[in-house]
Amino acid sequence: MKHTKVKSLLSSGTTISEVNAKGWVRTFRNNQFIALNDGSTINNIQCVVDFENTPEETLKRITTGAAVSVTGALVESQGAGQKYEIQVSKLEILGDSDAEKFPMQPKKHSLEFLRENAHLRVRTNAFGAIMRVRSVLAHxxxxxxxxxxxxxxxxxxxxxxxxxxxxxMFQVTALPLDNLPKNEEGKIDYKKDFFGKSTNLTVSGQLEGETYAMALGQIYTFGPTFRAENSNTSRHLAEFWMIEPEVAFNDLDDNMDLAEDFIQFVIKYAMDKCQDDLKFLEGRLLDEEKSKPQAERSEMALLEKLNFVLENNFKRVSYTEAIDILRDSTPNKKKKFQYIINEWGADLQSEHERFLVEKHFKSPVIVYDYPANIKSFYMRMNEDNKTVAAMDILFPGIGEIVGGSQREERYDVLVEKMRTIGIDEEELWWYLDTRRFGSAVHSGFGLGFERLVLFVTGMTNIRDVIPFPRTPQNAEF
Structure with missing residues (x-):
């Protein structure tokens, strides 16, 4: 008999004489009631076992984490909390289950403990919900x-x-590390490596993406990227996923329009498709907030924060105006900021970004026209010769979530910028070709996918929104 997903059974509009469900036992109480979950929904279905006619050896094997198959009638539930339950007529244990050693017991575990058991943590309600939301956001x-x-x-x-x-960057090599070939200068001879040159894992698909935008008009990348940044914080991963659209003929204003429309679309999509999961995650977040000092609690609940992004137009403010606002702000004057804003040219920190969003404008904010010396070489120099056509989108609770720019399409200007900061023109000859042949105004942005999942789920550590986090000194699983 073909089994039916728990989600479908719970949303059934009628009773059914015989169904089959397969999943994992969340709890088993009174030798009778199984809470069964198969990953299709945050909700369990109650399965009522005929314990008087079930062998004792079988009952002993119905433990938390066990995989089981149940067959029986889908009937209206006699208990509170669910509309339907399964009156079990046949029960089968599908695999081995060691109840004494299974770490995911039906109790609250710390996030640190769950990270140490990343291969099993998805069996908890919280991580099941996070990964379903992540999947829907990717779609x-x-x-x-x-x-x-x-x-x-x-x-x-x-x-x-x-x-x-x-x-x-993480270096990629096939050279024998215990006997590296050297050239006449005594340096590693990468000409003998697999690719004939020094290669790395990518930090961004942007440069290659630009070349395709110059032929296909509008493209996007969505793939893994890597940073060998030794930052062991709640905001950094060594391996993560990036979304990077590039659009020919778009200027900075067009880029801001696209980014705002895109991010509102994907958040609304998740809110429409993941209502049960988001309600659960909101409740989990509210419980966590109760244990925090009042000053550290979030001002908005999860769904309120998501609606805040959907219901407010993003306020657009130049970097210069943002600096003036921050410099004159009460927390800056009273030295409440960790990083005091004294002058134009300062790099905005998360505390400054959140102040602009949560306190000053009370809406999502797009800051544009940043100082050239704190932004990347490929961003278009403005007419003032000191700022570039860059933009960052700032959200409540998280600060920067999107970074982008109008790209520098002028060959001579781009070459001069590369020379100034020491980027080898020969290494990027193909990138410069797009400025030599049919160059045009174009723009794009990058959104770290995990940063988006972090915001939508309300989690506070980026390691908890990717299946298997890669961080300094950690490549387990």
């Missing part, structure tokens, strides 16, 4: 761009280019 990304006529481009994971110019 929303593709849905948005495909409906808008964007072409999905798979840019290389292995590259010889450093898109950010920061040098924090």
């Amino acid at each position: 929303a990304v593709h849905t948005y761009f495909q409906e808008k006529g964007f072409v999905y481009v798979n840019t290389p994971v292995i590259t010889g280019a450093d898109a950010e110019g920061a040098g924090e």
Whole structure:
């Protein structure tokens, strides 16, 4: 008999004489009631076992974490909390289950403990909900761009280019590490390596994406990226996923319009498709908030925060205006900021970004026209020769969530910027070619997918919104 998903059974509009469900036991109480979950929904279905006619050996094997198959009638539930339950006529234990050693017992575990058991943590309600939301958000990304006529481009994971110019890259080599070949200068001879040159894992698909936008008009990438940044914080991962659209003929204003429309679309999509999961995560967040001091509690509940993004137009403010606001703000004057704003040119920190969103404008904010010396080489220089056509989108509770810019399409200006910061023109000859042949105004942005999932789920540590986090000193699983 073909089994039916728990989600379908719970949403059934009628009783059914015989159904089969398969899943994992969340709890088993009174030798009679199984709470069964198969991952299709946050909700369990209650399965009532005929314990008088079930062998004792079988009952002993119905433990938390056990995989089981139940067959019986779907009937209206006699208890509170669920509309339907299964009156079990046949029960089968599908695999081995060691109740004494299974770590995911039906109690609240710390997030640290769950990270140490990342291979099993998805069996908890919280991580099941997070991963379903993540899946729906990924589908929303593709849905948005495909409906808008964007072409999905798979840019290389292995590259010889450093898109950010920061040098924090994982090296890829097939050379024997215990006997590295050297050239006449005594340096590693990468000509003998697999690719004939020094290569790395990509930090961004942007540069390659730009080349395709210059032929296909509008493209997007959505793939893994890597940073060898030794930052062991709740905001950093060594491996994460990036969404990067690039659009020919779009200027900075067009770029801001696209980013705002896109991010509102994917958040609304998740809210429409993941109502049960988001309500659960909101309740979980509210419980956590109760244990925090009043000053550290979030001002908005999860769903309120998501609606805050949907219901408010994003306020657009220049970097110069933002600096003036921050410099004159009460927390800056009273030195409540950890990083005091004294002068134009300061790099905005998360505390400044959140002040602009949560206290000053009380809406999502897009800051644009940043100082050139704190932004990447590929961003278009403005006419003042000191700012670039860059933009960051700032959200409540998280600060920056999107970063983008109008790209520098002028060949001579781009070459001069590369020379100034020491980027080898020969390494990026192909990138410069797009400025030599048919160059045009174009723009794009990057959104770290985990940062989006973090915001939508209300989690506070980015390691909890990716299946298997990769961080300094941790590549387990």
